[in-house]
Amino acid sequence: MDLQLKDKVVIVTGGARGIGEGITRAFAAEGAVVAIFGRNPDDAAKVVGQLAAKGQRAESHPVEMTDEAAVKKAVATVVKRHGRIDIVVNNAGGNDAVSLRHPIEAFRASLENNIVQCFSLVHHALDHLIAARGCVINIGSKCAATGQGGTSGYAASKGAMNALTREWALDLGRHGVRVNCVIPAEVITPLYERWLAQAPDPEAARAQLEQTIPFERRTTTVEEIADTVVFAASPRSSHTTGQLLFVDGGYVHLDRACTQPTSHLKQS
Numbered sequence: 672m673d674l675q676l677k678d679k680v681v682i683v684t685g686g687a688r689g690i691g692e693g694i695t696r697a698f699a700a701e702g703a704v705v706a707i708f709g710r711n712p713d714d715a716a717k718v719v720g721q722l723a724a725k726g727q728r729a730e731s732h733p734v735e736m737t738d739e740a741a742v743k744k745a746v747a748t749v750v751k752r753h754g755r756i757d758i759v760v761n762n763a764g765g766n767d768a769v770s771l772r773h774p775i776e777a778f779r780a781s782l783e784n785n786i787v788q789c790f791s792l793v794h795h796a797l798d799h800l801i802a803a804r805g806c807v808i809n810i811g812s813k814c815a816a817t818g819q820g821g822t823s824g825y826a827a828s829k830g831a832m833n834a835l836t837r838e839w840a841l842d843l844g845r846h847g848v849r850v851n852c853v854i855p856a857e858v859i860t861p862l863y864e865r866w867l868a869q870a871p872d873p874e875a876a877r878a879q880l881e882q883t884i885p886f887e888r889r890t891t892t893v894e895e896i897a898d899t900v901v902f903a904a905s906p907r908s909s910h911t912t913g914q915l916l917f918v919d920g921g922y923v924h925l926d927r928a929c930t931q932p933t934s935h936l937k938q939s
């Protein structure tokens with residue numbers, strides 16, 4: 672299937688690591704030009720170099736996403752270079768474990784890092800997205816639907832992201848701009864590996880985690896998230912907007928009682 676993404680100009684925030692890196696690679700493989708906005712210029716340079724060796728196109732824009740002036744400048748640079756912005760992927764963010772015990776400043780900082788910067792990017796890219804009849808993909812988290820405990824700032828941000836997906840889909844639909852949210856639950860990225868490494872027995876912790884995922888008892892791959900993002904962003908998804916797309920092996924919506932060893936609801 673031709674996803675009709677050749678020469679589309681795509682901004683991927685946090686596009687040099689983890690899920691974002693997968694999204695960058697998936698768009699580049701479809702012939703799009705990817706502008707990586709993020710904090711890790713060394714990682715971005717590596718990804719850009721590897722893609723260039725395959726004849727694919729990406730470029731690095733070192734940007735701290737909570738710095739609005741830097742975001743505005745980077746958007747202007749992309750437009751100056753390529754004349755357009757077709758797709759924005761709000762991927763940068765992270766579970767910072769800011770809980771109810773933290774000072775309120777930490778909660779505010781978490782909102783800045785996980786949701787305010789997404790508003791900032793779409794705000795500054797807005798006229799270009801409208802001109803291109805483009806689209807926005809937000810990367811959410813299961814915790815907006817399930818809670819997680821100990822992470823008020825991140826959960827509030829991802830809840831707001833779900834709400835803004837629908838709000839922006841309505842706002843921008845009249846301009847032909849679609850807005851969707853792709854929601855992972857458990858994806859093994861470098862960040863996740865570091866978190867697992869803190870467990871007394873990382874292998875056992877990983878095996879236990881996998882048992883909680885209804886479909887195939889495994890975590891979701893970066894590529895599975897990236898492929899859904901690319902399809903949802905492509906003109907092949909031309910009548911899909913305002914959707915929360917859970918790519919999680921059924922983690923959020925299927926009855927996980929069936930994943931318990933003692934359950935009588937065992938899958939056949």
Ligand SMILES: NC(=O)c1ccc[n+]([C@@H]2O[C@H](COP(=O)([O-])OP(=O)(O)OC[C@H]3O[C@@H](n4cnc5c(N)ncnc54)[C@H](O)[C@@H]3O)[C@@H](O)[C@H]2O)c1
Pocket residue numbers: 684685686687688689690691708709710711734735736737761762763764765766784788810811812813854855856857858859860861862863
């Ligand atoms: N990995 C999972 O299991 C999982 C589950 C649910 C949701 N998510 C979401 O997926 C997205 C990517 O997660 P990941 O696991 O790939 O994380 P990651 O830490 O591996 O990668 C995130 C990238 O974004 C960058 N970044 C973060 N905040 C930034 C900022 N303010 N300015 C510039 N760059 C910034 C980081 O430096 C990093 O390069 C996040 O929004 C996360 O909430 C991940």
